Amino acid sequence: MLFNSLEFFIFLPIVFTLYWFVFGKNLKFQNFLIVFASYVFYGWWDWRFLSLIIFSSFLDYGIGVLLNSEKRPKRRKLLLWTSISVNIGFLGFFKYYNFFVESFIASFTFFGSTISAGTLNIILPVGISFYTFQTLSYTIDVYNKRLEPTKDIISFFAFVSFFPQLVAGPIERATNLLPQFYKKREFHYANAVDGMRQMIWGLFKKVVIADNCAKYANTIFNNSNDYSGSTLFLGALLFAFQIYGDFSGYSDIAIGISRFFGFDLKQNFAFPYFSRDIAEFWRRWHISLSTWFRDYIYIPLGGSRGSLNKKIRNVFIIFLVSGFWHGANWTFIVWGGLNALYFLPLLLAKKNRVNTDVVAQNKLLPNFREIVQMAFTFFITTVAWVFFRADSVSHAFRYLLDMFNSSLFSKPVILPYTVLFLVSVFLGIEWLGRHDQHALERIDFMKKPMRWSFYMLLIMLMFLFTGEEQAFIYFQF
Incomplete structure (x- = not known):
């Protein structure tokens, strides 16, 4: 269901x-x-x-x-x-x-040998x-x-x-x-109301952001040989927001529903696209899985203690296992290995725990350095997502080679202005709520008529932009 x-x-x-x-x-x-x-x-x-x-x-x-x-x-x-x-x-x-x-x-x-072995349906x-x-x-x-x-x-x-x-x-x-x-x-009205807010926000992420990004991302990835580098980059960008809206949206709905029944689940996404390095990203993305691998595999292996070779080994083990957990395809293993390569320099330089607070803490806007750090982290994460989304490793490499050529600076053939506008608004709301468990947690600062108007707007957008019902990406994992 x-x-x-x-x-x-x-x-x-x-x-x-x-x-x-x-x-x-x-x-x-x-x-x-x-x-x-x-x-x-x-x-x-x-x-x-x-x-x-x-x-x-x-x-x-x-x-x-x-x-x-x-x-x-x-x-x-x-x-x-x-x-x-x-x-x-x-x-x-x-x-x-x-x-x-x-x-x-x-x-x-x-x-050069040929063997036959049957697969199962x-x-x-x-x-x-x-x-x-x-x-x-x-x-x-x-x-x-x-x-x-x-x-x-x-x-x-x-x-x-x-x-x-x-x-x-x-x-x-x-x-x-x-x-x-x-x-x-015991039923607590305030908890139920906050759960409803988180559920609505999760549905908005799924229906309005993820599903609408998916329409264009699927078209571009499925026909990647036909498009310019700029269009392919747009496809990778839209997939980055598709998977975030889809997966974090599911988590928000799950946590929100749990609060209806008097349960508190742990936060699973902490605004990962505002991370300043890849280590911070992995502390904020799919937190329940990352901490599971950390506590039950990484630390028992020795973690970041021991010799240099053991540190490198442990980093690659944890990321490759994480990649393999995500799916039975070499693309996921390469995706995990690429993230290990991203993470390794921070670990070796002992800078993997530098950015542990919220970016632009208690400020409205980030400084120039933080903007550059967030942009770079998001860029390398988006490149890695190409392997996650591609049909095969060869498809991913072809996609990246075709993306990083002179046509990268041309105008994209596909340019969904409405979707990009919605993503921008979505990011703005997430930015304002980045200190909290979810983006709408402190919406009480609005007066009641304005607050209810905002809820109605979100629901209206869900009806306006809903398309063909799509299963959550992680539904069969």
Whole structure:
């Protein structure tokens, strides 16, 4: 079920009404309703894959209980690796089986041999990359004794399947979200209002910004041989705003909906396109995934400690794994490797933690140096997005070669003035809200008539600029 679908706008009020007005006095019934509603939400796409998420929930709940009672280190490690192996095994089969088979065949072909190996018609289950990492965070934290294992199976199933963030994140840690299922929730009007603002802003990002940028970005990328360098640059630019509006929009909707039900999810995007270097960008982009890789892979490998070779190794491992997580295509691995190359000089110069505050802190406008830093960071990020969007590595290189030629300075063949204007307005609003959890958090400074007029304008723009319903980019990751 998509957030921007008619079915969801029927589903959400029904669940909200049952949650607060029918089961509002019984915590267990509320949690059970969340599980049931989440399975309806997930099964709306394909009910057969509910078996996977139910199996993962039973597995990690059981392993958590066993880890609590088992004191022998070898047995505890065996339990941990059972969870990791089964969960990553499911993810690897559904997401990467055909990729490995095709790469295996291609490697033999490259050396002049021909082999035959069959691929499978595998459907990638929605959200498997997200809920797999969510359940793994629970098992790993229980193993490391950072978290007491739960004995409340309904709360655990609700944690794994919580429908607002089930299929595209944020990837919540058990240490943050799971305890919230144990406590009685109370409806707070102010929280619900702020959640509604964040949800509206997320829908605006998706429907008005992402989907309208997508129309032109898809045309340009799908016919890249036919366009000038300036048009190709515009295509890359529009894709940069498409993926940001699409993914951060989903996160905003998820966080906003969660607040309707009394839950607080972690911020997943912190205005990353205002970053002054690539390290700051990765602290602000898809925060829940970046911190997951940092805490469960990068730091256990040694992080930025140790010899120079280990530092370089760890940086490349974390970015290549991140790229591979995003998709079963060499384009994502190259994208990850390119970001590692961007990041490495900052790490080696010990400048990767320089820009940790908000740009132009407590100022209306950035200074000249900050403008240059933000422009350069955005530019290299946009170049990397070409690999993320391209059909193949060769397509990405052709795209970049055709972009960086003399025609880069010509007038683009495609010039969507309305979309570019909307993106500019969008950036202005995000800039004003960059100190907060989301762009509309402090909109209370407006008087009520003006504030409601602004909300109506956003909703009107969604109706005016809505086109063909498009799935979120990360919907099947």
